[in-house]
Amino acid sequence: MRWIRFTAAGKTAYGILEGEQILEVAGDPFRGYERTQRRHALAQVKIEVPVIPGTFYCAGLNYTAHVIEQAQKRGVAPELPKRPDIGYRANNALIAHGETVVIPADASEKVQYEGELVVVIGKEAKHLTEKDALSAVLGYTIGNDVSERTWQRSDRTLWRAKNTDTFKPMGPWIETEVALDALETVVRVNGRETTRFATNEMLFGVATYLAAMTRYLTLHPGDVVWMGTDGASPDLRSGDVVEVEITGIGVLRNPFRRASA
Amino acid sequence: MRWIRFTAAGKTAYGILEGEQILEVAGDPFRGYERTQRRHALAQVKIEVPVIPGTFYCAGLNYTAHVIEQAQKRGVAPELPKRPDIGYRANNALIAHGETVVIPADASEKVQYEGELVVVIGKEAKHLTEKDALSAVLGYTIGNDVSERTWQRSDRTLWRAKNTDTFKPMGPWIETEVALDALETVVRVNGRETTRFATNEMLFGVATYLAAMTRYLTLHPGDVVWMGTDGASPDLRSGDVVEVEITGIGVLRNPFRRASA
Numbered sequence A, B: 001m002r003w004i005r006f007t008a009a010g011k012t013a014y015g016i017l018e019g020e021q022i023l024e025v026a027g028d029p030f031r032g033y034e035r036t037q038r039r040h041a042l043a044q045v046k047i048e049v050p051v052i053p054g055t056f057y058c059a060g061l062n063y064t065a066h067v068i069e070q071a072q073k074r075g076v077a078p079e080l081p082k083r084p085d086i087g088y089r090a091n092n093a094l095i096a097h098g099e100t101v102v103i104p105a106d107a108s109e110k111v112q113y114e115g116e117l118v119v120v121i122g123k124e125a126k127h128l129t130e131k132d133a134l135s136a137v138l139g140y141t142i143g144n145d146v147s148e149r150t151w152q153r154s155d156r157t158l159w160r161a162k163n164t165d166t167f168k169p170m171g172p173w174i175e176t177e178v179a180l181d182a183l184e185t186v187v188r189v190n191g192r193e194t195t196r197f198a199t200n201e202m203l204f205g206v207a208t209y210l211a212a213m214t215r216y217l218t219l220h221p222g223d224v225v226w227m228g229t230d231g232a233s234p235d236l237r238s239g240d241v242v243e244v245e246i247t248g249i250g251v252l253r254n255p256f257r258r259a260s261a
Helices: A064-074 A149-154 A159-163 A206-213 B064-074 B149-154 B159-163 B206-213
Strands: A002-008 A011-018 A021-028 A032-041 A056-058 A101-103 A115-121 A137-144 A168-175 A184-189 A192-198 A224-226 A241-246 A250-258 B002-008 B011-018 B021-028 B032-041 B056-058 B101-103 B115-121 B137-144 B168-175 B184-189 B192-198 B224-226 B241-246 B250-258
Touching: A011 A032, A115 A184, A115 A206, A115 A241, A137 A224, A137 A241, A137 A250, A149 A159, A168 A250, A206 A224, B011 B032, B115 B184, B115 B206, B115 B241, B137 B224, B137 B241, B137 B250, B149 B159, B168 B250, B206 B224
Parallel strands: A056 A224, A101 A250, B056 B224, B101 B250
Antiparallel strands: A002 A011, A002 A168, A011 A021, A021 A032, A115 A137, A115 A224, A137 A168, A184 A192, A184 A241, A241 A250, B002 B011, B002 B168, B011 B021, B021 B032, B115 B137, B115 B224, B137 B168, B184 B192, B184 B241, B241 B250
């Protein structure tokens, strides 16, 4: 099942996406819903961020090649994370499928994409085991963890490197039927493929992360966990269009534009 | 004016606190409200976290003495932050005034308080100047940035060191009339004063932080910014009661209890 959050005629609602048709619901997939008689053509609605999370989790370094490449670029020895220590991103930066990533005028040329699998939590959960962890998941969507590498190195936190307004595209919708091992992440810039990797070949997988996290914290419906990225990105320029596809989920497409000074 | 969020007879609402009386409102201080005829005695309600933030910002190291003491404990040279790089905390960890901080069974003895001024944002704001920054502030409350120092050193992120469930007491209410320079932060453990500092003697003050942040990000009504702490805390034990008072705002009181293994 595909959950989509959308705006039509000035009203934002959740719906179930079937092909190119949206069946609007009353309520939402987290606290309960009822189907309505309202139908919308996908092409006629504004797609919204699929959920505004209560807490916005992000795994950061979670693929071997990405850790090695990032270390090489900085001229330091790569160090693989030893444990699934979860990190955070910020809601101010979220934008929907189709919306524009605005690169600040004073950003360097080192603005890059990171295509990521996003876990959407469906149930309140604590003390999950690896075996039952996926039962807390409603479904999966796609994130682009846009990063300015100069700020990522210079600043004490990731605030503007990764949480500048518009730097966190997420969507286009939530797919509930996913075979993690079958997923492939493919990134295209202006239609040309630039990155491809097996989505589930993570250092620490989804179940491992959720079990580790819930030893100390309660997950709540609507929380999201971005699972990190593999490979490297070219530097993006004003006018570029980035598509992050995860096979079986969908395509998250966003244009990039540099603000004038 | 004091804004309080509370539950009475199973219903959570905002109210205006006048002395020991709460005047319940319909709506909230962020999107608009109307006074109602309902009155409650403060002593008869359950005090709630004053706001669940959209984004939970935290300044981290923002007082000279605290930076030096933390560095000395780690045996490294103190390094004062050069810029107001904002950090983050997580909503899962929030608890209200009076609620219990639960120390996980496997935490070390190094569980400590950090008494902090909390800025509550009242208006959407970007590109604030230092001069107009405080116009985006609804008011101020109090936070206790509870920290497990062993995890703070060992982990790649602050997730369980600072964002374990219950590690972020905030409250008891939002005070809108505050003279920042007059504030004093006083922390007591079991009634005995253990820390006292001038709240506004920060490395980077409230207006400086808000102006710097809003160069890159939009603040939204209900966002909170925790401003860091000064001084050091003793190690807290199961059964301790910690009070963080900021003069003119109120007292945030929370008991600490260690979970059984």
